[in-house]
Amino acid sequence: MTNDVIRLLGRKDLFIQGDDAAVYGALIADCRFFAGYPITPATEVAEGMALWMPKLGGVYVQMEDEIASIAAVIGASCTGVKSMTATSGPGFSLMQECIGYACMAEIPCVIVNVQRGGPSTGQPTEAAQGDVMQAMWGTHGDHQIIALAPKSVQETLDLTIEAFNLSEDYRVPVILLLDAEIGHMREKVVLPEVVNVKVDERVPATIGPDKYRPYRTGFTRTSKVPEFAPFGSGYRTYVTGLTHDKRGFPVTTSADVHEELVRRLIEKVQDDMDVIWYHEDLFLDDAEIIVISYGTTSRPAVSAVKMARKSGIKVGHIRLITIWPFHYEKMKELLKNAHTIIVPEMNLGQMVHPIRETVGKDIKVISAPKIGGAIHTPYEILKCIEEE
Amino acid sequence: MGFISNDIIIEKYLRKDMLPTIFCTGCGIGSVMNYALRAIHDLNIDMNETVFVSGIGCSSRVPGYIYSDGLHSLHGRAIAYATGVKLANPKLKVIVFTGDGDCGAIGGNHFLHAIRRNVDITVISINNFIYGMTGGQVAPTTPLNSKTTTTPYGNIEYPIDLSMMAKVIGAPYVARWTTAHPVQCISSIKKALQKTGFSFVEVLAPCPTSYGRLNKMGNTLDMTKHFKESTINIKLYEKMLADGKTTDKMVIGELVDIEKEDFNTKYNKFCGELK
Numbered sequence: 225m226t227n228d229v230i231r232l233l234g235r236k237d238l239f240i241q242g243d244d245a246a247v248y249g250a251l252i253a254d255c256r257f258f259a260g261y262p263i264t265p266a267t268e269v270a271e272g273m274a275l276w277m278p279k280l281g282g283v284y285v286q287m288e289d290e291i292a293s294i295a296a297v298i299g300a301s302c303t304g305v306k307s308m309t310a311t312s313g314p315g316f317s318l319m320q321e322c323i324g325y326a327c328m329a330e331i332p333c334v335i336v337n338v339q340r341g342g343p344s345t346g347q348p349t350e351a352a353q354g355d356v357m358q359a360m361w362g363t364h365g366d367h368q369i370i371a372l373a374p375k376s377v378q379e380t381l382d383l384t385i386e387a388f389n390l391s392e393d394y395r396v397p398v399i400l401l402l403d404a405e406i407g408h409m410r411e412k413v414v415l416p417e418v419v420n421v422k423v424d425e426r427v428p429a430t431i432g433p434d435k436y437r438p439y440r441t442g443f444t445r446t447s448k449v450p451e452f453a454p455f456g457s458g459y460r461t462y463v464t465g466l467t468h469d470k471r472g473f474p475v476t477t478s479a480d481v482h483e484e485l486v487r488r489l490i491e492k493v494q495d496d497m498d499v500i501w502y503h504e505d506l507f508l509d510d511a512e513i514i515v516i517s518y519g520t521t522s523r524p525a526v527s528a529v530k531m532a533r534k535s536g537i538k539v540g541h542i543r544l545i546t547i548w549p550f551h552y553e554k555m556k557e558l559l560k561n562a563h564t565i566i567v568p569e570m571n572l573g574q575m576v577h578p579i580r581e582t583v584g585k586d587i588k589v590i591s592a593p594k595i596g597g598a599i600h601t602p603y604e605i606l607k608c609i610e611e612e
Numbered sequence: 613m614g615f616i617s618n619d620i621i622i623e624k625y626l627r628k629d630m631l632p633t634i635f636c637t638g639c640g641i642g643s644v645m646n647y648a649l650r651a652i653h654d655l656n657i658d659m660n661e662t663v664f665v666s667g668i669g670c671s672s673r674v675p676g677y678i679y680s681d682g683l684h685s686l687h688g689r690a691i692a693y694a695t696g697v698k699l700a701n702p703k704l705k706v707i708v709f710t711g712d713g714d715c716g717a718i719g720g721n722h723f724l725h726a727i728r729r730n731v732d733i734t735v736i737s738i739n740n741f742i743y744g745m746t747g748g749q750v751a752p753t754t755p756l757n758s759k760t761t762t763t764p765y766g767n768i769e770y771p772i773d774l775s776m777m778a779k780v781i782g783a784p785y786v787a788r789w790t791t792a793h794p795v796q797c798i799s800s801i802k803k804a805l806q807k808t809g810f811s812f813v814e815v816l817a818p819c820p821t822s823y824g825r826l827n828k829m830g831n832t833l834d835m836t837k838h839f840k841e842s843t844i845n846i847k848l849y850e851k852m853l854a855d856g857k858t859t860d861k862m863v864i865g866e867l868v869d870i871e872k873e874d875f876n877t878k879y880n881k882f883c884g885e886l887k
Contacts, residue, residue, distance in 0.1 A: 257700050278883045283699045285875075288725035292692035295685065295722075299665070299696025302683060303704065307696070325686055455681040455697060456704050458660040462627075462676060464684035473630055474676065474684075 229280065230418055238413045242380045242406035243310075245413055246336050247272030249384025250308050252416070253423055255334070256282035257307040259296035261289055261315060264348040265404040266338040269310035290315035294322040294335065301331045302463060304426075304454030306388055310336035312404075314345060316355055317362070323397050324363030325465045327489060330395040330439070330450060332426055334387045337399055338407035341597055350597025351405035353519055353570040357577075359399045360548045368490040370500060371399040371548040373519040377411035383545070385416075389424040390500060394493050395449050401547060403570065405520045405599055429453040433460065438472040441488070448492035494549055501554060502545035507533060511540025513612050514562045516579060518544040520599055521568050528605035539609050550578045559583055564612045568592040568600050588612075616653060618646070625649045625659070627679045634673055636744075638824075638832035640791040640817025644738050645674045647794055647815075648707070651801035662705040665694040667719060669711035669745050670819075671738035688718030691726045694733050702732070702876045705805070712739040712753040716772050720752070723774075727781040727810050732874040734804045734811045737774055740819035748822030759826040778812040779868050785811035786868040790839040791818060793864070800866060809874040816843070816862070 229251045240248070246269050250258070258273035260266075270286065277284035283300070287293040290311050297307040311319065316337045326333050341347030342354050355362075359371040370390050374380040384400060391398040429436050429451045438461045441450050453459035466474040467482045475481040493500065506529060508514070513532075517525035522543040529541040542558060559565060559579075565587055567576040573591040580589045592608050594600050622628070635641050652662070664675035668687035675682035681704075685693040690708045698706045715723050715737045726733065742760055743749040749762040753774070757766040775788040785807040787800035797815060804811035818824060818835035829835045844852075846865035852858065 257696070259696060278879070278886055281883070283879070285695070285699055285729075287692065287695070288721050291689065292695070292722050292725070295689040295692035296696030296699070299683065299685075299693035299698075300700035301696075302663075302681075303697055303701040305700040307700070321686055322689070454701075455663045455683075456661050456701055460660070460680050462682040462684065464676070464682075465686060466684065471629070 230415055232279070233415060236415050238415065239410055240377060240413055241268065241408050241410045242377045242402055243268035243338065243408070244272055245377045245380040246310065246384045246400065246402070247276065248415070249381040250334070250388070251276055251280065252421060253306065253385045253388035255306045255308045255388060256280065257297065257300035257305045258282070258309065259285050259287050259293040259300070259307070260309050260311070261287055261293050263290070263312045263315045265340055265407045266310045266312045266336065268407070269336055269338070290318040291322060294319040294333070297333050298322060298326050298331045301333050302455050304452070306332070306392070308334040308336065310338065312338050312340045313342045313355055316358065320362040323369065324365060324367060326397040327363065327367040327369060328465045329463045330489070331463070332391040332395050333397050334384070334391055335397060335399045336384070337401055339401060339403040341595065347597055349404060351403040351520060351570060351599065352595065352597070353401070353403055353521065353574070354595070355401065356547060356571065356574040359401060366486050366490065368493040368549055369397050369399060370394065370493060370546065371401055372545060373401045373547050374406060375519055375522045375543065377406065377409060378413045380406060381413055382416070385421065385423070389422065392424045392426040393449070394496070395426060395452065396493060401519060403520050426452040429459060433458055437470045438462070439468060440470040448488050448495065497549060497551050500546055500549065501551040504543040504545065505540065505558065507540040508542070508558060510538050512562055513537065513539040513564045513566065513609055514542060514559060515539065515566045515568065515605065515609065516542045516544065516575070517568050518547055518575065521570055524600045524602045525568055525605050527602035528609060531602060531606050532609045537609060544575070547575070552578070552582050555579070555582045559587060562587055564588045564590065566590045566592055566605070566608050566612070568594070568605050568608070570594055570599065616650060621646065621649050621653065624653070625679055626677055630677050633677055635670065636821040638818060638820040639670070640740065640815070640819070641671050641674065641738055643791045643794070644671070644736065644797070644815045644817060645677065647797040648736060648801050649678070651798050651805060654798070655802055655805055657705055657805065661703060662707065663697050664707050664709060665690050665697060666709045667714040669714045669743070670740070671709050671711040672714060674709040688714055689722065690714065691719060691722040691733070691735060695726055695729070695731050698731055698733050699876065706733040707805070708733055708735040710735060710737050712737060712741065712774065713743050713751045716752040716774050724777070724781055727778055727783045730782070730784070730809045730872055730874045732808055732810070732876055734813070736801065737812065737814045738817045739774065739814055740817045740823055742819055742823040744819050744822050748826060758823070760823070761826070775812065775814045775867055782872070783812050783868060784809040784870050784872040787866045788814040788816070788864045790816040790843060790864065792836045792839050803866070803869065808877070809872050
């Protein structure tokens, strides 16, 4: 199928915007269901899917709102079809209850959030990174999602494929955090070679319907991710957002059942942190100052670090690709030799909080916020570095 | 259709390890579940390819008791989840159980648009005129002046008529009965299940515990009597209209039965043309 898509897309080199790249990534990852609702700056994702889904035997449907969109995506995923929706801040807020449902019921799905300025309707056409905390903590209760933040159009395509893989592997919602800048920026994208594309599928039930328990883990493999039986496969599974036992039946007043379930939902992701957590680092060997950034902001951040290096400042850079879960241990290790950390973000300081939590009071952590729509200039970040 | 004993229905269709149900004494939801299963039995529907979808509320617990695939979704969202299931795998028979609050208030918009889209699902709405699960608060269907825990001085809001709404928006099959009409109910659910497109069956059901007690109908018998008195069959109603008369009674019976191409058929048609 992946083969067909790459052939269908034709030219290997494309000049497309980030929203389109999310579409192509989804097609290559075998996504065959998209439900969405128009919203700036994510509408182009829906338009792309409306164009491609019918050609590939998939389904595109425009729902009546964002709640219905994510609900339909979860329903579709229950039948075993890889499913996605795309939105921006206001729609992402509406989706939160269903994202919690997907966490609780362990239904894979991918949510593309092309971030814009908030709160509320805010700045529909301007870029922001204001939904970083919401991506992790927007839905109620303890849970663990995965969130990825690409820095370019090419990486948007690559990480969309990865988002589907992680979602299938861990049966969690995966949130792709773009922003209006990447979503609407056109860049050269090279389609991957078929042989290089890894496309994962959720692990199917390997045991007969009589012995199968939808939420039992570790009986055919060691992972904490249960095996999946799609609707219509004869396994007759019951899926609920209530606290449930291994059979999937509601058990709402047992502290033990609740704790075992919720801890497993978190551990199944966090236990594999070393596999899930992607980052890039630059000049860390002797770095005394470290700039930490993600998404669009990492582009001026890297330029600033390189400029500072030229003038002899011992500065390095870490780019977070996996935003959530946050790898506290690994970050502590990477940051141990620094005396100052600078965190430029297109919000008033969100990722700076887990970073402060990581290093405690031993290392100075400076937030370098910028809101309003414009991205940081390298000089703004360079100035922060030079002041330290 | 011969008479089938409850034992057969229980044996063949229920998840016995989920029983007993959470329903109160005198509740009508169990009856509606029974009617639906009898309709399924009569039509010999393959339970391996049937998905029951629900939202939140008393009636939304029904799929949990039925031995098939079940999706107990979020409050108000059953029809939106069901849309995803049906569009992603059109081979599946998708049946939604929803309450009047789930379908008419928090889920009202999904109800409206699934009808507009003509998604091929069957929605069985159990209307007990109240929020039962949370202990008896006013619902969008609560009659004027009725008492609930949140309208202690009587309801001042006009109720919504779910079946008429479905009819007006263009659902190809709409029927309304009460739990006191088992034969008619089963027959309408059968028709609904065979209809391609959005089919809607509303069943007025007693909630003696919450609605009845607060409105001087504390048992099922009182409530059943009330249903008989406060409803009128569509055939009689039409005759009345022809005679220039009118009534405040709720119209029951088969309200719509037309043919209309559903979403999947239309979608597959243009997909075919693209190839």
